[in-house]
Amino acid sequence: xxxxxxxxxxxxxxxxxxxxxxxxxxxxxxxxxxxxxxxxxxxxxxxxxxxxxxxxxxxxxxxxxxxxxxxxxxxxxxxxxxxxxxxxxxxxxxxxxxxxxxxxxxxxxxxxxxx
Amino acid sequence: xxxxxxxxxxxxxxxxxxxxxxxxxxxxxxxxxxxxxxxxxxxxxxxxxxxxxxxxxxxxxxxxxxxxxxxxxxxxxxxxxxxxxxxxxxxxxxxxxxxxxxxxxxxxxxxxxx
Numbered sequence: 001x002x003x004x005x006x007x008x009x010x011x012x013x014x015x016x017x018x019x020x021x022x023x024x025x026x027x028x029x030x031x032x033x034x035x036x037x038x039x040x041x042x043x044x045x046x047x048x049x050x051x052x053x054x055x056x057x058x059x060x061x062x063x064x065x066x067x068x069x070x071x072x073x074x075x076x077x078x079x080x081x082x083x084x085x086x087x088x089x090x091x092x093x094x095x096x097x098x099x100x101x102x103x104x105x106x107x108x109x110x111x112x113x114x115x
Numbered sequence: 116x117x118x119x120x121x122x123x124x125x126x127x128x129x130x131x132x133x134x135x136x137x138x139x140x141x142x143x144x145x146x147x148x149x150x151x152x153x154x155x156x157x158x159x160x161x162x163x164x165x166x167x168x169x170x171x172x173x174x175x176x177x178x179x180x181x182x183x184x185x186x187x188x189x190x191x192x193x194x195x196x197x198x199x200x201x202x203x204x205x206x207x208x209x210x211x212x213x214x215x216x217x218x219x220x221x222x223x224x225x226x227x228x229x
Contacts, residue, residue, distance in 0.1 A: 043158070043217075043219050091157075102146055106158035109157060
């Protein structure tokens, strides 16, 4: 399967700990997005990369959150000093740029539980 | 923040019946997309309709878009048990922002009863 993959699928952590998630996009896709989804809601945009450049960050992304895409391939999302409000599903998506390439392909998500 | 609302929030129908879900949004858009999410396969893209299109079909799916009312509808015909899932509309205003970030609605939870 050459779709978007995310690791880990589930993460349980204690409040105050740091966590890091990884996303591997579809190999030829140059855009990569992170979204957060809480129970009963639709996904909310967090940030996106075009190649290795982080071009936009949502106001939802506090200074405890940092994302990287060092070589324009995989990406990591780190949350420092986790809070219970960070409990959510973190989704990664990738896409191509171009007039005819608006569809985003989502990974299975990483479910974070902060206790 | 969410772009708009989806209606209804939950829908339960018998297998074989048609299901219609509505989505309203707030800003001008480049395109509107519908996604399906279930526990087995995550978020899957279903169909995209551009702002200059009014109707689009894909298999058992029919999407309409009314930009004057800032609304869209998704029709699933001849529903099957496998259609049980949450359905989300997502708007893309990339011609304004320059990025294809999607703004999702809250979703409609569809249940198909055998």
